[in-house]
Amino acid sequence: MKNNISTVVFDLGMVLIPFDYNIMLNKLDKIEHGLGARYFKLYQENIDVYKKYEKWDLTDEEFCRINLNWLDNKITEEEFKIIWSDIFLKETKLTSLLPELKENYKLVLMSNTCHIHQKYGWEKYDFLKYFDKLILSHEVAAYKPMKEIYKSVENYTKEKSESHLYIDDVKEYVDAAEKLGWNGIHFIDEDDAYKKVKDFLEI
Known part of the structure; x- marks a missing residue:
């Protein structure tokens, strides 16, 4: 050694x-034009939400509920989990x-x-x-x-x-x-x- x-x-x-967040954002834009940019702006402005989730101060369900609200509930919780995680190369x-x-x-x-x-x-x-x-x-x-x-x-x-x-x-x-x-x-x-x-x- x-x-x-x-x-x-x-x-x-x-x-x-x-990883590349643009993969996720492009998929959101296919659901509704501009949805990716609107979502990411809210996500970045409220980055403390992710930091809390990152150390389990928020549960999966709580984190998804907040994010789905930012997305105007245009997708299901399961769809969010899949799209949000489709960033790895x-x-x-x-x-x-x-x-x-x-x-x-x-x-x-x-x-x-x-x-x-x-x-x-x-x-x-x-x-x-x-x-x-x-x-x-x-x-x-x-x-x-x-x-x-x-x-x-x-x-x-x-x-x-x-x-x-x-x-x-x-x-x-x-x-x-x-x-x-x-x-x-x-x-x-x-x-x-x-x-x-x-x-x-x-x-």
Whole structure:
């Protein structure tokens, strides 16, 4: 194990799976012209609603009810869950490192996400089988950069802070990890991150 790293922690969105909200918005526009833009404006103006849902301060039903109201109830709850989660794209090349990393490191996924996106969006990706543990904001009631979600990882690994390597596309979240003693790699693009992970771990 290089650099005394025993656990490699990955973010999910953009790092392992890119996503594009325009896919969802275009589908809403097919239901009614301009619906996507109107909805997204309300969504962004009330982003605290999603932040509450992300750490399970709102249930699926409560979150859907609010969002369906923004959509003037033009679709059903089930249709909303499907359309709202249809944002995930082809996995990045970082996922190709997982089988090799699995041989020498604990692998943890730490993500700000939600139950609907998990169930209807990303849990179908095959590379998830390589992870020893998923630490998800809606399951631990904390999201990055809150210290509690990083500590949830440490509570699982039982390892020292400095033995963790974390990769995230949001620099604020990498900075929060480094303040706790973790090693961090800021994901800028997949080629850059791929090289940085290989160089750091000397693989």
